[in-house]
Amino acid sequence: MTATKNTRTRLVMGNWKMNGNLATNAELLAGLHLGQPDPAVELAVCVPFPYLAQASVALAGGHVSWGAQDVSAHAQGAYTGEVSASMLVDFGCRWVLVGHSERRSMHGESSQLVADKAVAALDGGLVPVVCVGETLTEQEAGQTNQVIAQQLAPVLALGTEALAKIVVAYEPVWAIGTGRSATPEQAQHVHAAIRASLAGAGSQQTRILYGGSVKASNAASLFAMNDIDGALVGGASLVAQEFLRIAAA
Structure with missing residues (x-):
């Protein structure tokens, strides 16, 4: 049985990607910190590694939590350029993205590696946000559900206990940064399939986010x-008032 919506707390999370500097971040973080909290909605931002300290200071004691955009599958060791879960926890991170389409396509990350990173995040005390999504070619070929099932398979294999602690984000690659967005009905169709897969693996309450050119004008319908x-x-998470309007939707 699918869980009813009101049993799952809403989550609106920003992904800054490789954007920002100390000055612009300060203004953005201050705007988020001053926003009016809604107890029905969790707010979070995933910032570039160098700015985790800035985010942890600016957002401390507020209603916005923070996280990182990637994590190593390893706990420690000779992995130059990698960042471990324990390092992220040192800066107060709660969340970490794993398997974003840009990591999969630009860095060749496999679905198994994404699952391994999710395990490392969980072991380190973080909540992994596992990203899945299809390309335009795959979508036009009617392969969306097949592609996402393949991407999710190693994550579902982690078992019910792990799945209860993660978040899944569906981001159609063709809608990321393009200005195009799936219609609410298209997005719901895919989310329902993901929900069924999670339920089949014993997880009824895993939250599923939609990503892909989300803005205040389309958030409510989604x-x-x-x-x-x-x-x-x-992109909309780089403007405090736009991000807060999305959350208010």
Whole structure:
């Protein structure tokens, strides 16, 4: 049985990607910190590694939590350029993205590696946000559900206990940073399939976010769908008031 929407707390998370500097971040973080909290919605931002300290200071004691955009599958050791889960926890991180489409395509990350990173995050005390999504070619070929099932398979294999602690984000690659967004009905169709897969693996309460050119003007219609529990927001998360308007939707 699919869990009813009101049993899953909404989550709106920003992904800054490789954007920002100390000055612009300070203004953005101050704007987020001053926003009016809604107890029904969790707010979070995933910032570049060098700015985790800045985020932890600026957001401390507020209603916005923070995280990172990637994590190593290893706990420690000779892995130059990698960042471990324990290092992220040192800066107060709660969340970490794993398997974003840009990591999969630009860095060749396999679905098994994504699952391994999710395990490392969980072991380190972080909540992994596992990203899945299809390309335009795959979508036009009618392969969306097949592609996402393949991407999710190693994560589902982690078992019920692990799945209860993660978040899944569906981001159609063709809608990321393009200005195009899946219609609410398209997104709901895929979210429902993901929900069924999670339920089949014993997890009824895993939150599923939608990402892909989410903005204040389309957020409410997306959030009205039964299986969309929030959003992973890209470009719009770089403007405090726009991000807060998305959360208010």
